[in-house]
Amino acid sequence: MNDDAELLGRIRNGALDDFAKIVRRHQSKVFGILHRYERDAHRVEDLAQETFVKAFRALEQFDGRAPFEHWLARIAVRTALDHLRREKPRRHEIGLPELGEDALDWLRSDNERDDLGARQAAELLDLALRELSPADRVVLTLQELEWRSVKEICEITGSSSVAVRVRALRARARLRQALEKLTKEKS
Amino acid sequence: MNDRKLKQLFRAARNESPPSPEPGFENLVLSAIRRELPPMRATSLIDQLGALFPRLAWAAALVIAMCLGADFCLTALAPTGLSDGIAEISEQWLFAAN
Numbered sequence: 487m488n489d490d491a492e493l494l495g496r497i498r499n500g501a502l503d504d505f506a507k508i509v510r511r512h513q514s515k516v517f518g519i520l521h522r523y524e525r526d527a528h529r530v531e532d533l534a535q536e537t538f539v540k541a542f543r544a545l546e547q548f549d550g551r552a553p554f555e556h557w558l559a560r561i562a563v564r565t566a567l568d569h570l571r572r573e574k575p576r577r578h579e580i581g582l583p584e585l586g587e588d589a590l591d592w593l594r595s596d597n598e599r600d601d602l603g604a605r606q607a608a609e610l611l612d613l614a615l616r617e618l619s620p621a622d623r624v625v626l627t628l629q630e631l632e633w634r635s636v637k638e639i640c641e642i643t644g645s646s647s648v649a650v651r652v653r654a655l656r657a658r659a660r661l662r663q664a665l666e667k668l669t670k671e672k673s
Numbered sequence: 674m675n676d677r678k679l680k681q682l683f684r685a686a687r688n689e690s691p692p693s694p695e696p697g698f699e700n701l702v703l704s705a706i707r708r709e710l711p712p713m714r715a716t717s718l719i720d721q722l723g724a725l726f727p728r729l730a731w732a733a734a735l736v737i738a739m740c741l742g743a744d745f746c747l748t749a750l751a752p753t754g755l756s757d758g759i760a761e762i763s764e765q766w767l768f769a770a771n
Contacts, residue, residue, distance in 0.1 A: 502706065509699035514691070521691035530692055538702045539709065607685030630683045658679075665674045665682075 490554040498545060509538055512555060516562045522627050523566035525612055533569055537562045560642050563624060567643075570620035585610060585668075593669050610668075617664035622657035629654050 490511070496504045513534065520533045541561050548557050585593075589606040602610075615623045621643070628634040628642065639650045747758075 502703065502710075505706065506699040506703055509702050513694045513698055517694055518691040521689075527692040531695065531698065534694065534698070535702055535705055539705050542702075542706050543709075602682070602685045604685055604687075604689040607682050608689040611682055611686045631687050662674050662679060665679075669674075 491550060494545065494548065494550075494554065497542075505538075505542060508554075512558055513538075515555065516558065519559055519562040519632070520566055522631050523570060523623070525609070529569075533565055534562075537565045540565065563628065563642050567620055567624050570623060574620060585613065593665070610665075614661055614664040614668060617667070618657055618660050622653055622660060625650060625653045626657040626661060 490508065493504050493507055497508070516534045516537050517530055520530045520537070524530050524533060537558070541558055544561070548554065586606055586609070588601070588603065589610045592602045592606070593610065615626070618626070624643065625639060628639045629636075634642070636647050636650050639645075639654075640647050643650065645653070
């Protein structure tokens with residue numbers, strides 16, 4: 487991403503308007519990351535804005551050793567983690583939204599069916615992931631939905647590889663429990 | 674829930690498309706950044722002189738006015754002009770030195 491380096495150089499020299507090009511270039515990726523943690527589109531937009539403002543503030547700390555995209559993704563995940571921590575007490579007050587019949591059928595069925603749509607799966611998963619702690623949710627999301635390696639997850643979360651592996655294992659077990667609980671609740 | 678079903682759930686959820694950014698989203702970000710930026714301060718020498726110049730100009734005008742006023746008063750009070758007075762003083766000083 488040589489273009490990024492050139493643009494970032496200009497921004498550091500005071501060309502603030504060039505940051506709009508950086509935003510345009512990376513906004514889809516940032517929205518994609520944040521949508522894994524927040525389903526409301528307006529909130530995703532707010533979080534994306536927060537991510538880019540944080541990136542701009544920390545621009546002096548970007549040394550260019552890793553691609554800018556990776557550095558920005560790290561900021562986005564940390565923004566999502568902060569958001570989950572802020573929202574955690576409130577989420578239980580709001581209550582669970584209703585799941586569609588297709589998702590419920592899929593959840594109740596014992597055999598593996600391939601007819602679950604992407605949106606229903608994401609909604610179902612979001613409901614179950616709410617039962618996890620924010621840190622567990624982030625690790626599991628990074629590993630299973632974004633297919634990040636343990637090394638990358640360590641860099642993003644600042645945890646050791648052992649801690650990430652243990653947390654992922656524990657998070658997976660909790661997710662399974664949460665899904666089973668949902669099945670019983672909705673039956 | 675078995676492991677294969679869980680993997681199936683992850684696989685299906687992975688395919689969901691995220692919401693698209695609204696047109697002009699970058700302008701929202703720039704506005705937010707501009708609100709946070711501190712006001713620009715004049716730091717260069719030129720800027721500082723520019724900021725100080727009105728005061729310097731008034732000070733210089735005041736000194737010139739005081740000199741003109743003093744000259745006018747001395748001319749009015751003394752029987753001789755200022756230049757004659759200075760010549761007289763310098764002659765007296767030279768004779769005293771010799």
